Amino acid sequence: MRIISDAEKEFIIQSVAKDVRCDGRRQIEARDAEITCGVIAQAAGSSRVRIGGTDVIVGVKAEIGTPDVSTPGLGCLEFSVECSPVASAAFRGRGGDDISAELASAIEKLYCVGFGSKPDESPLDLSSLCILPGKSCWVLYVDALVLDLDGSVIDAISIGCKAALQDTKIPKVEVQQDGDEEDFEVDDDPEHATRLDVARVPLTVSVGLLGTAAVALDLTGAEEEAATAVICVSTNPEGHVCGVSKHRGQGIPPALMLDMISTATKEMASRHKAVNDFLMGELQ
Amino acid sequence: MEYVSPEGLRLDGRRDKELRRLNATIGVLQSADGSATFEMGNTKVMAAVFGPKEVEQRSLLDADKAIVRCEYSMAIFSTGERRRRGKSDRRATEISNVIKNTLEQTIMLELMPRTQIDVYVQVLQADGGTRCASINAAFLALADAGIPMRDIVCACSGGYLDNTVLLDMNYAEDSGGGPDVVVGLHPSLDRMVLLQCDNRISIETFQEVVDLVSEGCRAVAAFMREALVEHIRLMAASQQPRG
Numbered sequence: 001m002r003i004i005s006d007a008e009k010e011f012i013i014q015s016v017a018k019d020v021r022c023d024g025r026r027q028i029e030a031r032d033a034e035i036t037c038g039v040i041a042q043a044a045g046s047s048r049v050r051i052g053g054t055d056v057i058v059g060v061k062a063e064i065g066t067p068d069v070s071t072p073g074l075g076c077l078e079f080s081v082e083c084s085p086v087a088s089a090a091f092r093g094r095g096g097d098d099i100s101a102e103l104a105s106a107i108e109k110l111y112c113v114g115f116g117s118k119p120d121e122s123p124l125d126l127s128s129l130c131i132l133p134g135k136s137c138w139v140l141y142v143d144a145l146v147l148d149l150d151g152s153v154i155d156a157i158s159i160g161c162k163a164a165l166q167d168t169k170i171p172k173v174e175v176q177q178d179g180d181e182e183d184f185e186v187d188d189d190p191e192h193a194t195r196l197d198v199a200r201v202p203l204t205v206s207v208g209l210l211g212t213a214a215v216a217l218d219l220t221g222a223e224e225e226a227a228t229a230v231i232c233v234s235t236n237p238e239g240h241v242c243g244v245s246k247h248r249g250q251g252i253p254p255a256l257m258l259d260m261i262s263t264a265t266k267e268m269a270s271r272h273k274a275v276n277d278f279l280m281g282e283l284q
Numbered sequence: 285m286e287y288v289s290p291e292g293l294r295l296d297g298r299r300d301k302e303l304r305r306l307n308a309t310i311g312v313l314q315s316a317d318g319s320a321t322f323e324m325g326n327t328k329v330m331a332a333v334f335g336p337k338e339v340e341q342r343s344l345l346d347a348d349k350a351i352v353r354c355e356y357s358m359a360i361f362s363t364g365e366r367r368r369r370g371k372s373d374r375r376a377t378e379i380s381n382v383i384k385n386t387l388e389q390t391i392m393l394e395l396m397p398r399t400q401i402d403v404y405v406q407v408l409q410a411d412g413g414t415r416c417a418s419i420n421a422a423f424l425a426l427a428d429a430g431i432p433m434r435d436i437v438c439a440c441s442g443g444y445l446d447n448t449v450l451l452d453m454n455y456a457e458d459s460g461g462g463p464d465v466v467v468g469l470h471p472s473l474d475r476m477v478l479l480q481c482d483n484r485i486s487i488e489t490f491q492e493v494v495d496l497v498s499e500g501c502r503a504v505a506a507f508m509r510e511a512l513v514e515h516i517r518l519m520a521a522s523q524q525p526r527g
Contacts (some may be wrong), residue, residue, distance in 0.1 A: 053313075
């Protein structure tokens with residue numbers, strides 16, 4: 001997105017190689033994420049996440065719909081990402097559509113929904129969203145809006161979705177049996193609403209290769225531009241790798257790639273703990 | 285439905301000539317040259333300004349003045365019902381043009397020939413008066429970007445329900461079927477730069493509503509001026525040498 005000169009690129013690569021990045025961080029130091037829940041009054045759940053200059057708002061709406069034919073006992077999760085023109089002039093009109101689709105697809109993979117996935121393997125218990133098997137279920141629409149970019153957008157969105165889903169209040173539903181007919185009634189009282197258990201949901205972190213050997217975790221916008229290659233690694237709180245995707249121009253030697261993935265996974269443990277602790281705190 | 289109770293209270297407890305609670309934050313985004321959020325009650329809008337910069341489409345270049353490009357978009361979660369609309373939403377295009385037209389009259393375009401100024405408005409929460417909040421947010425963002433303007437530009441809306449002239453309507457009142465009047469003002473120059481009215485209204489009532497809404501605009505302008513002064517005071521304080 002941003003344009004940087006060759007001299008700036010060289011400066012960034014050398015600074016990472018010397019373990020003193022432009023914002024003072026060390027190679028494997030991630031930025032702090034600032035999370036606020038409940039920022040959108042009319043959404044069932046919402047959050048705002050800021051990592052450096054990257055700013056994302058996520059809103060969740062819960063509606064009643066029909067379950068997928070292949071999974072009658074599960075509710076539905078639908079993700080969408082929109083890149084607002086306020087983040088960059090390149091996103092005006094349909095300019096942001098490609099990136100938005102890619103980001104939405106990446107998030108869907110974290111939750112095992114979307115094309116080619118198995119929703120019953122989702123880290124979120126989708127069966128808790130079922131109302132009448134095969135007939136009615138909760139459909140959660142998770143909409144992310146990117147307001148500002150400074151690298152690690154997918155990381156911020158992954159935290160935002162997790163926080164917004166934690167913040168979501170699902171109204172209590174009472175199923176009534178009336179002879180052969182089954183019907184349900186939605187309880188409007190927010191005191192009776194239930195919450196989802198998001199503890200197992202994975203998060204992403206970006207790790208980049210700068211130059212030929214320097215590795216940096218959680219890249220800023222300028223670092224992403226200067227990077228030779230970027231890998232987005234998704235890990236869950238148990239420390240398992242849930243997904244890997246490589247971006248940008250050049251290839252990486254396999255040994256180095258495994259190294260980068262394992263570094264990312266190790267460093268993510270502290271972020272997972274911090275996020276889970278924060279979300280637990282929000283519940284009280 | 286009763287919009288004004290016999291005691292003179294509206295649906296949200298306000299009096300007929302009362303503005304909703306205003307809130308403004310300036311300089312909220314890193315990437316944009318200027319940015320601001322503006323809230324009027326539950327309506328929350330964020331504006332970003334990019335420019336003045338090189339014109340992207342050479343055919344639009346104007347040798348005498350800057351060109352303004354404007355886009356208004358609503359977040360999917362901004363309304364009560366999830367808003368699944370395409371980008372070529374007619375209402376959004378109309379509002380984009382309204383904002384562009386208002387800003388073109390405000391910015392001193394002739395000072396920046398051969399350039400382009402992009403103003404993007406993102407609605408985060410919609411509860412009536414989004415175009416007004418958009419113009420107000422855009423003004424603050426332009427000020428944050430240091431773009432020269434002829435005057436403050438402020439906008440406010442008003443209407444007429446239950447035989448009462450109302451200032452700054454929320455979504456419920458907007459949908460009440462009465463007239464909806466939007467006024468944009470340059471307060472010091474005392475010039476009206478935007479006027480829109482929907483629905484039937486008598487000329488006498490129209491004059492009353494426009495007068496009231498203009499008063500509302502001036503109150504908004506005073507608030508925005510104060511917000512800008514406060515922002516500059518904070519910036520100056522943070523740049524003071526220590527010790």
